[in-house]
Amino acid sequence: MKPQLGVPAITLAVIALLATVGCTADPGSSPSKSVRSTDDASERNLELLAAHADGVEAAIPDQLADRPNEYESIEVSSFIDDVPAGLAAPEGRYSTLQIDFVFADPVDWEALTVGLDQQRLIMDLDCRRAVFPGMREAGITGPMMIVYTYADGTTLDEDGEPVPGWQHACWVR
Numbered sequence: 001m002k003p004q005l006g007v008p009a010i011t012l013a014v015i016a017l018l019a020t021v022g023c024t025a026d027p028g029s030s031p032s033k034s035v036r037s038t039d040d041a042s043e044r045n046l047e048l049l050a051a052h053a054d055g056v057e058a059a060i061p062d063q064l065a066d067r068p069n070e071y072e073s074i075e076v077s078s079f080i081d082d083v084p085a086g087l088a089a090p091e092g093r094y095s096t097l098q099i100d101f102v103f104a105d106p107v108d109w110e111a112l113t114v115g116l117d118q119q120r121l122i123m124d125l126d127c128r129r130a131v132f133p134g135m136r137e138a139g140i141t142g143p144m145m146i147v148y149t150y151a152d153g154t155t156l157d158e159d160g161e162p163v164p165g166w167q168h169a170c171w172v173r
Helices: 009-023 040-064 109-117 120-137
Strands: 071-083 092-103 144-151 166-172
Touching: 009 040, 040 071, 040 092, 109 166, 120 144, 120 166
Parallel strands: 092 144
Antiparallel strands: 071 092, 144 166
16 A cells, blocks of 8 residues: 555554643553663653653554554654754754654655655654643653654664654654
8 A cells, every 4th residue: 555645644643642632641650662871860751751752652542443454564763862063953962752654565755755745744743732732741751852754674784673654753952
């Protein structure tokens, strides 16, 4: 099944989950999705991010129920990331959630990229209007970033992991 141009519907559903799951996430749970350790000042954010990521990932199967063959996987990870100058966001330390979408079948990257690129502003607005306020409500403080990656498994890195064909980050300081 080839995804349509623009933001795939599941992305919009995940954006909505990112905005609402913070109210129900349990920061006392073990941070199973944390991939980077940090200093003590960021440790609470890392715990809250992990709970947020776990809550979003737990809700994804319900979002996929009407499109069971579109994605091979959707994974949500959380980490504190030091972003150097010159990248997609101003230099600094960001509490980051990354959502990796891997399509089940090869996609037409040229067509999909055109559609996704046209939706960057909408994704940014959704992050600013809903996702980041939801993360703040969950207790996450400081600069925040959401990274969306899309891959189809046709290009793999040296570890056998899919290399994204498209990605986007939205951020707030």
